[in-house]
Amino acid sequence: MIEVEELAVAFGEGDARRQVVKSVSFSVARGETLGIVGESGCGKSTVLRSLAGLDRHWQGRISLAGRPVDKRRTRDQLMLAQMVFQDPYGSIHPRHRIERVLAEPVQAMKKGDGWDRVASALEQVGLPAAFAGRFPHELSGGQRQRVAIARALMLEPEILLLDEPTSALDVSVQAEVLNLLSDLRDERQLTYVLVSHDLAVIAHMCDRVLVMQDGRFVDELTKDDLKAGRTHAQYSKDLFEASFLA
Amino acid sequence: MSAPDPVLKVHNLSVRFARSQVRAVNGVSFDLGAERLGVVGESGSGKSTVGRAIMRLLPPSARVEADILDFEGAPLLSCSAGQMRNLRGNRMALIMQDPRYSLNPVLPVGRQVAEAALLHLKVSKSEARERAAHMLERVRIADVGRTMELYPHQISGGMGQRVMIAMMLLAKPRLVIADEPTSALDVSVRGDVLKLLDELVAENNSGLLLISHDIRMVAAFCQRILVMYKGDVVETLTRLEDAQHPYTRGLIAALPDPRHPVHRLQTLDRLAIEAAEVRV
Amino acid sequence: MSTSQALPKPSKPAVFLARLGEGLRGALAKLAREPLGMFGFAVLIILVVVAIFAPWIAPYSPTAQNLSQALQPPSAAHWAGTDEFGRDILSRLIYGARITIQTVLAVSLIVGPVGLVVGIVAGFVGGRTDAILMRITDIVLSFPSLILALAFAAALGAGLETAIVAISLTGWPPIARLARAETLIVRNTDYVAAARLYGASQLRLLFLYIAPMCVPSVVVRLTLNMAGIILTAAALGFLGLGAQPPAPEWGAMISNGRRFMLDNWWVAVMPGIAILMTSLAFNLVGDALRDILDPRHVRS
Numbered sequence: 057m058i059e060v061e062e063l064a065v066a067f068g069e070g071d072a073r074r075q076v077v078k079s080v081s082f083s084v085a086r087g088e089t090l091g092i093v094g095e096s097g098c099g100k101s102t103v104l105r106s107l108a109g110l111d112r113h114w115q116g117r118i119s120l121a122g123r124p125v126d127k128r129r130t131r132d133q134l135m136l137a138q139m140v141f142q143d144p145y146g147s148i149h150p151r152h153r154i155e156r157v158l159a160e161p162v163q164a165m166k167k168g169d170g171w172d173r174v175a176s177a178l179e180q181v182g183l184p185a186a187f188a189g190r191f192p193h194e195l196s197g198g199q200r201q202r203v204a205i206a207r208a209l210m211l212e213p214e215i216l217l218l219d220e221p222t223s224a225l226d227v228s229v230q231a232e233v234l235n236l237l238s239d240l241r242d243e244r245q246l247t248y249v250l251v252s253h254d255l256a257v258i259a260h261m262c263d264r265v266l267v268m269q270d271g272r273f274v275d276e277l278t279k280d281d282l283k284a285g286r287t288h289a290q291y292s293k294d295l296f297e298a299s300f301l302a
Numbered sequence: 303m304s305a306p307d308p309v310l311k312v313h314n315l316s317v318r319f320a321r322s323q324v325r326a327v328n329g330v331s332f333d334l335g336a337e338r339l340g341v342v343g344e345s346g347s348g349k350s351t352v353g354r355a356i357m358r359l360l361p362p363s364a365r366v367e368a369d370i371l372d373f374e375g376a377p378l379l380s381c382s383a384g385q386m387r388n389l390r391g392n393r394m395a396l397i398m399q400d401p402r403y404s405l406n407p408v409l410p411v412g413r414q415v416a417e418a419a420l421l422h423l424k425v426s427k428s429e430a431r432e433r434a435a436h437m438l439e440r441v442r443i444a445d446v447g448r449t450m451e452l453y454p455h456q457i458s459g460g461m462g463q464r465v466m467i468a469m470m471l472l473a474k475p476r477l478v479i480a481d482e483p484t485s486a487l488d489v490s491v492r493g494d495v496l497k498l499l500d501e502l503v504a505e506n507n508s509g510l511l512l513i514s515h516d517i518r519m520v521a522a523f524c525q526r527i528l529v530m531y532k533g534d535v536v537e538t539l540t541r542l543e544d545a546q547h548p549y550t551r552g553l554i555a556a557l558p559d560p561r562h563p564v565h566r567l568q569t570l571d572r573l574a575i576e577a578a579e580v581r582v
Numbered sequence: 583m584s585t586s587q588a589l590p591k592p593s594k595p596a597v598f599l600a601r602l603g604e605g606l607r608g609a610l611a612k613l614a615r616e617p618l619g620m621f622g623f624a625v626l627i628i629l630v631v632v633a634i635f636a637p638w639i640a641p642y643s644p645t646a647q648n649l650s651q652a653l654q655p656p657s658a659a660h661w662a663g664t665d666e667f668g669r670d671i672l673s674r675l676i677y678g679a680r681i682t683i684q685t686v687l688a689v690s691l692i693v694g695p696v697g698l699v700v701g702i703v704a705g706f707v708g709g710r711t712d713a714i715l716m717r718i719t720d721i722v723l724s725f726p727s728l729i730l731a732l733a734f735a736a737a738l739g740a741g742l743e744t745a746i747v748a749i750s751l752t753g754w755p756p757i758a759r760l761a762r763a764e765t766l767i768v769r770n771t772d773y774v775a776a777a778r779l780y781g782a783s784q785l786r787l788l789f790l791y792i793a794p795m796c797v798p799s800v801v802v803r804l805t806l807n808m809a810g811i812i813l814t815a816a817a818l819g820f821l822g823l824g825a826q827p828p829a830p831e832w833g834a835m836i837s838n839g840r841r842f843m844l845d846n847w848w849v850a851v852m853p854g855i856a857i858l859m860t861s862l863a864f865n866l867v868g869d870a871l872r873d874i875l876d877p878r879h880v881r882s
Contacts, residue, residue, distance in 0.1 A: 095488035095489065095490060096459075096488055108779055109778075109779065110775055110778065110779065131781045134779060134780065134781045135781075138779055138780065139775075139776065139779055141772040141775070141776065142772075143772060146771055146772045146773065147771075147772035147773055147775075147776055148773055149773045149777075149791060149794075150773075150795075151794045151795065160777065160780065160782070160790075161780035161781075164777065164780050164781050164782040164783070164786060165780060165781050189597075189601075204776075207776065207780075208776075210780075211780060226344040226345055226515065227344065227515065227517070227553055227556050227557055228344060228552065228553060228556045228569060228570040230556070231556035231557075231558075231567035231568065231569050231570075232569050234558070234567055235566050235567055235569065238565070238566065239566075253488065253489060254489075255489070255560070256557065256558045256559060256560060257558055259558065259560030259563070260558030260559075260560065260563065260564075260567065261558075279563070282560040282563075283560060283561060283563060285560075285561065294490055295489060295490060297493075298489045298490045298492060298493050299489050
């Protein structure tokens with residue numbers, strides 16, 4: 057579903073030029089959930105933003121659903137992958153009502169006015185239809201993140217890119233949002249790429265985990281590896297131990 | 303469980319904010335000796351308010367009431383603002399979540415630590431600088447001479463938090479309140495920061511109140527845990543396995559654990575929690 | 583103020599109206615906690631009512647001369663006294679409110695949209711567009727508006743319209759700078775990133791996402807600017823470059839009264855009080871609006 061070859065991203069010019077992602081390659085099969093775990097500044101979010109089409113500084117090749125995509129995406133290419141952001145307080149326009157938040161993607165893509173689909177979109181993320189008339193500030197963090205997920209699904213993408221989707225939430229709310237994400241994945245055969253610093257969340261959600269350090273992947277762990285606590289690199293071992301204070 | 307000479311005695315502490323009828327903290331009691339006590343809860347549980355109420359750092363609109371709020375045997379609530387200023391940083395210290403906001407961005411970190419020494423230890427300028435350097439060495443900052451000249455934005459989060467700890471523990475306070483001291487840090491440095499905090503606190507024979515949302519981390523680090531929910535302490539634990547209250551059990555079950563994978567995580571049964579609340 | 587609060591859902595005008603009412607009620611409730619702002623609003627409302635109903639409220643004609651009644655001190659017949667031609671000052675002040683409000687509204691309606699568009703385009707597009715637009719802004723900002731008005735008056739002839747154009751020409755740069763600063767923050771937010779991902783066009787981003795976030799601070803700034811506009815307009819009137827006699831412009835009235843200052847204080851002082859009250863009211867309202875519209879300035 058996703059093919060990435062020799063993806064490299066650098067910011068800045070001249071002496072200030074920083075290579076954030078250093079030629080990484082990976083692929084994600086249809087219906088698979090890939091996790092990328094690493095610490096702040098390792099380049100994991102940059103990989104995700106390049107996949108989404110938000111960062112245009114990348115080099116290499118990216119193809120989504122078997123079709124190579126450019127740095128500047130066409131509307132059809134954008135429809136393939138949508139993103140859920142970390143901060144539910146910053147990812148929804150504060151002056152748009154929820155119905156508008158959900159209708160916007162449809163209108164922006166010129167696929168109709170979208171109003172008629174608001175109620176069902178809310179329902180599928182477990183929110184009452186009455187929320188349509190509310191403003192984001194009238195919702196809790198978990199509810200907002202549900203709205204953000206519903207918005208990402210409005211265009212029925214096959215790929216969902218999740219950037220720390222629960223790290224701003226309380227543990228109990230995190231569990232609810234993670235459950236919602238797994239349910240949606242099962243229902244719609246979605247392909248996820250989940251980026252997080254929290255190995256426990258990644259391990260729970262993902263079939264396969266890439267451990268990223270300083271712009272490179274240093275380890276790849278399967279679900280069985282995680283269950284057994286097996287690692288193949290010192291860094292992932294450290295990360296594993298630190299995450300559970302083992 | 304409390305030590306014979308408790309550092310801090312809290313009995314029936316309540317906090318109410320202006321105009322709001324709901325108590326942010328509702329009758330919290332505990333004794334803190336020379337030990338590590340964890341306060342766990344989700345956002346809105348009142349855990350941070352407890353820390354700030356003890357430090358008397360809440361805004362004037364907050365009404366703080368307690369039957370007993372004694373620090374080293376002396377009541378805190380009757381202290382004047384001046385006395386409190388004297389206590390804070392000297393006898394009691396607060397370490398906050400993000401060093402980026404709690405350090406002064408326009409002063410080199412060495413100077414800030416020296417400033418704290420100057421203020422609390424009443425020593426000469428050159429000695430303050432020496433003490434600061436020594437303290438920074440104690441928190442395992444490499445190349446102290448160079449680091450002292452750096453500004454807060456030039457150092458990493460983990461190092462910033464170490465500088466904060468050095469600054470706060472310089473005067474060997476009896477009570478250290480750490481409010482989410484590791485939440486803004488990368489996973490791999492969290493352990494080090496906690497270890498360091500524990501080491502220094504144990505050395506001074508002081509009490510540590512660790513406030514956090516991360517029940518697993520607190521359980522691994524603290525000797526006792528207070529679990530807070532909506533302003534109440536719902537239970538006090540020494541081991542997570544002993545948890546009885548549905549809220550605590552729900553919190554633990556909601557955490558994903560790769561060693562015991564499940565398809566769906568358990569979510570909080572809010573009705574059961576409310577029912578348990580009524581019974582208590 | 584709350585343009586973006588009531589989002590049009592074309593099929594349901596009733597919902598739209600209900601929400602508008604709801605928004606207004608919320609704003610009023612917040613306003614009730616700001617006694618000074620309330621006072622400012624009251625003054626402005628009175629001013630507007632007076633301006634609209636001037637012919638019915640004013641006891642005399644603003645231009646009718648009655649030389650036998652010249653320079654009368656305030657009395658029961660003439661509450662604010664009379665000027666050197668025996669015209670009733672209160673009536674002139676009441677008609678003058680029309681000129682003042684006309685000026686303020688005209689200037690705001692020109693300055694607000696122009697400043698907003700220049701600012702958000704500069705901030706959003708960035709690069710060379712930004713550099714060019716902001717340098718133009720800097721240049722215009724360095725023109726003193728009075729001198730520009732003098733030049734305009736010389737070129738086009740003195741009058742109220744000239745004054746409005748001159749004040750507007752120098753009034754938009756601060757708004758543009760403000761809107762640009764807001765835009766620089768908003769364009770990097772996650773909700774704009776999300777909108778880019780679902781294919782929102784540049785124009786859509788600019789006017790449906792970024793502009794609504796800049797409007798509140800622009801409205802606040804405009805309201806605070808209105809006090810300055812009144813003062814500039816009065817200054818132009820004082821210099822004889824604004825509204826022309828016998829139009830009862832407040833600044834021009836002070837200018838006329840200046841000659842009688844020592845013996846007949848009321849001729850200059852009465853319009854002075856009117857100017858003072860009005861600009862004070864605009865300042866108070868601006869402060870209150872900032873607290874209502876801009877959550878970053880919440881008072882603890």
